[in-house]
Amino acid sequence: MRLGPGDDAKGARYFYERWGVDLGLVPTRQGERLLLREEVWTLAGTKVTGCLRLERAGAGLRGSWTSPDGRRTLPVALAPLDVTRLPLNLPDSPGLRRLRGSDPLTFLKLNRAWVEEAGGARIREPLSGVRYPRVPGGSAALNVALQDRQLEHAANALDCRAGLEGVGEDAYALAVRVTIQRSRLVSLFENAGYYCGGAHPDNFDVGLILDRATGRPVLIPAIWPGLTPARLSAxxxxxxxxxxxxxxVLTGRDLALTAHLTPQGLALTPTSLPHVVTACAETVTLPLASLRAQADPRGPYFRDLYLR
Structure with a gap:
């Protein structure tokens, strides 16, 4: 359970691990007693699933849970948990540590063993079902960077499903592929589609170009110094x-593009289009040969893409 930062416990929620369900908690006070009403959002509206009545008991809270019809009551005892003292059950990474500090409840859900698939070329996070590639034989830093991308998507998927009762893994569907592997560069393309209870489903694309040794993002000007955002748009x-x-649509707005590498060239995909015109967000590939004159021949990545 996560309570809000203030005495009013605003923003409280808890995770029912047995059923893999998140429940929002709406707080009110009755004297010294904290009342937390369980709510889930459904397509038919908000549904109340129970109520917690809690009072201070030393450093923790103690009280009861009651069903909406009042027929069932269960005792409740809560003790504070310092997640910073828990061991990391995944390879140590900046993203895992950030999540532990910013969202302890989600950290508890995801800080568990993940499942190798396809001989280690893919990893599945079991609670969200999110899968993400790895690079067998790649550096530890690279695969930790890929883990952090997966961690972000897994957290997004769980948050999405928490907002609407009865949705499954299809509520947040992620497809990722490694589009190029070279001695110094690795590139991936992510496509995520989601429906979290809003007006309509939505999706987004992310291209990644990573340094194979460090796992850090490689910016396009590090390869082609002259390719500014304005030049890429043109x-x-x-x-x-x-x-x-x-x-x-494409010319009437500031065009934001995400980029990834393929054997054919630099692939560009619009990311800033409104939902109603996302069909216009076609990927265009700039052939590597057409960009050679703008590449830095002394740069660390030149030989990955061009023969001298």
């Missing part, structure tokens, strides 16, 4: 086969 529009309607 190149994207020049090669786009968009129809007139989509071209009007």
């Amino acid at each position: 190149l994207y529009l020049a090669r786009s086969g968009a129809d007139a309607e989509c071209r009007e």
Whole structure:
């Protein structure tokens, strides 16, 4: 259970581990007693699933849980937990430590053994079901960086499902593929589709270019110094086969692009389009040969992409 930071416990929620369910808690006070009403959001509206009545008991809380019809009552005893004292059950990483500090409840859900698949080329987080590639034989730093990407998506998936009763793994679906592996560079492309109870489903794309040794992001100017965001937008529009309607959408706004590498070139995908025109977000690939003149021949990544 996570209580809010103040005495009013605003933002409280708890996780029912047996059923893999998150329950929101709406706090009120009755004298010295803290009342926490369990609520889940359904497509038909909010549903109350129970009520906790708690009082201070030393450093913890003690009281009871009552069903909505008042027919069942269970005793409740809560003790504080310092998650910073718990061991890390995954490889140590900046993302895991950040999560432990910023969202202890989600950390508790995800800080458990994950499952290797495909001979270690893919890892599944068991609670969310989110899968993410690894690079067998890659550096520890690279695979920890990939773990942190998966950790972020797993946390997003759990948060998404917590907002709507009865949704399964399809509520947040992630597809990731490694698009290129070279001696110094690794690139991936993520596509996430989700429905968390809003007006409509949505999706987003993320391209990643990583240093194979350090796992750190490689910015496009580190490979092609002249490829500013404005220049990339111009190149994207020049090669786009968009129809007139989509071209009007793409040129009528600041175009944000995400990038990843493929054997064919630098792939660019729009990320800033409204939901109603996401069909216009087609990926355009700039051939490596067309970018060679703008590459830094003295840079650390040049030989990964170009033969001298």
